[in-house]
Amino acid sequence: MADRKHVVIVGGGFGGISVAKKLKGADVDITLIDRNNHHLFQPLLYQVATAALSPGDIATPIRAILGQRKGLQVLLGTVTGINRDQRFVELKKGQKISFDYLVLAPGAKYNYFGNDDWPNHAPGLKSIGDALQVRERILLSLEEAEQLKDPKLREPYLTYVVIGGGPTGVEMAGAIAEIAKRNMMRDYSTFSRNETRIFLVEAAPRILNGYPESLAEKARNTLEKMGVRVLLNTPVTDIGENKVTFSEGTIQTPNIIWAAGVAASPLLSALNTEQDRSGRVVVTDDLSLSDDDHIFVIGDAAHKEDSDGNPLPALAPVAMQQGDFVGKLIKRELKGKERKTFSFTDKGTMATVGRAKAVADIRGFKFSGLFAWLLWSIVHIFFLIGFRNRFRVFVEWMWHYLTFNRGVRLITDRQSNEEELIGGQEEKH
Ligand SMILES: Cc1cc2nc3c(=O)[nH]c(=O)nc-3n(C[C@H](O)[C@H](O)[C@H](O)COP(=O)(O)OP(=O)(O)OC[C@H]3O[C@@H](n4cnc5c(N)ncnc54)[C@H](O)[C@@H]3O)c2cc1C
Known part of the structure; x- marks a missing residue:
């Protein structure tokens, strides 16, 4: 044998x-x-970063997914x-x-294109750790802004720069705009939601490269209506501690998120x-x-x-x-059978821009708005996760999303973060 x-x-x-x-x-x-000991549902990482979901909602232990099977071993x-x-x-x-x-x-x-220092200042979204880092920065920034009564001094803390206009950048910028316009901001008394500035920065002449031009344009209009400033043809030339530089100038903020190459x-x-x-x-x-x-x-x-x-x-x-x-x-x-060749069946591409707003291209049929968002929800939750707990995740996610309630707003490890933000303690109440 x-x-x-x-x-x-x-x-x-x-x-x-x-x-x-x-x-x-x-x-x-x-x-x-x-x-890692878990499988990560990366398409919803930005919702952990923006405090809509907790890490456990989008990560499942690999052993739990595969179960006990003869001849199968999972190694960490x-x-x-x-x-x-x-x-x-x-x-x-x-x-x-x-x-x-x-x-x-x-x-x-x-890919930070050889700029080894940039990841320290502009985390990307690839792991639970990244998402928690972004979340913590956003929450700490809001706390910092709450303590500054001079609008000029608190401006950096209410500024967000997302670099990269692909689906992740678009989703991230849209989610931050949702936060800025609604729920979370209500909990702070010093500043108004209109002070928030969100920039989506893209080196190319358009966002959502790879999507049909008309959908990309719809997504850009939607983002702008939500208060996001979309900067096209704007390559980033430098990222330093709490600042990002383009040929036109520099934006000061601790909230820089990398969603580029x-x-x-x-x-x-x-x-x-x-x-x-x-x-x-x-x-x-x-x-x-x-x-x-x-x-x-x-x-x-x-x-x-x-x-x-x-x-x-x-x-x-x-x-x-x-x-x-x-x-x-x-x-x-x-079993001694011959090999076949692989071919990909494209079931469509979609990206969400905000609550009840998305764009989708399903086999040449283009959708935007609520219908596209419903499609996005169904595909992401039911088709992509495909595990036992998907119903639980779906309910939790819909609850947070539909009630505007960003439930996961804990700032942990406060001690080590305290020193890290811009030295903006000058003017306090
Ligand atoms: C923020 C974000 C949003 C996204 N949104 C969407 C979306 O909306 N729709 C969509 O279709 N796709 C989306 N994607 C892309 C999608 O997640 C990836 O295409 C998909 O995860 C690729 O699957 P994979 O198995 O190749 O790699 P991954 O899912 O990344 O898995 C790689 C695994 O390998 C492990 N690993 C890596 N190196 C090693 C090593 N040296 N030793 C041991 N283990 C290792 C990692 O821990 C990881 O578990 C998104 C990605 C990101 C980051």
Whole structure:
């Protein structure tokens, strides 16, 4: 009898989880390794950052998702090396795990284009830690503004700069505008909601690149009606402590959020194979490496072109469909069946701009406003999460969203944050 094959999956995001699920019932051992013990629903991270949801609402332990299965092991660890010749991956602690099939789904990270200092001043939104950092800055800023009676001195604390006009930047700017216009601001007595300034800064001539022009324009108009100033053709030239600089000038604020470029996981360079400009690995039609058909790369880490030659976007449905595909491919191959080629079924793109406001392009049909927002809600909550607790999350999220009640407004770790904001204590009541 042949040896049982071992499939190693790196990453418990949308891609990695889909592979593991699809392999259920296959005659293989599976090891899924992730540096976190949870799967993160990144599309709703901005709602944690803006105090609408708590971390537990959008993160689920990987073990809970996959459950107990014969031959399946989930490991908490960071993969730091890949030895293709000797067929093993290496963890940070030195442990070596051998594989017959390797599926890499380590996702992406924010790209600060070589400006190593910028992440300290302008966190991106990629992890629970990032979202909590942004949330804490926003809440601490409001507390600081409450203590300053000179409007000029409190201006930086009521200013928000979101860099990057993609879906994340648009969602983030819209959510901050909701906060500024409604609920949270009512709790403060010193300043008025009209003092809030929100900037969405984009280097390109338009926001929502990749969406139809008409929808991008609708989203921009909606944002502007909500009080967001959309600065197009405005590349950021520098980010420092509590300030962001463009060719036109500098904005002072501790609330700078990075939602610009992404780069694939640095782990991929260990493969020593072809990568695109963003570091994504160029894969073949069956998502394996051109020189190693037992190593697959999927999701945000992979460069795979559609039939028109355009790279597939870094979106959850792409990662999930690729994960399903590879899981099925391995299952079939173990039974001696031939490989098929991957093709992506585009079910549409959408982005929310604010409460009851969104834009959507579903197979060429364009929607905006309430209907698009309802579609966005259904797809995000029911289709993307797809886990047992989705109903609970849905109810909680709708409650916070519809009642304007930003429930999660705790500032923790106050001691260490106290020193960090701009030294604006000069003028107090
Ligand atoms: C703020 C934000 C909003 C988004 N909104 C949307 C949206 O509305 N709709 C949409 O479709 N997509 C959205 N996306 C994109 C979507 O989340 C990604 O396309 C999707 O998560 C990619 O799945 P993946 O499996 O490739 O990677 P991920 O889901 O990022 O998973 C990668 C996993 O690998 C683990 N990992 C990484 N490196 C290592 C290592 N060295 N060792 C061990 N583990 C490792 C990570 O911990 C992580 O769990 C958004 C992304 C962000 C950041």
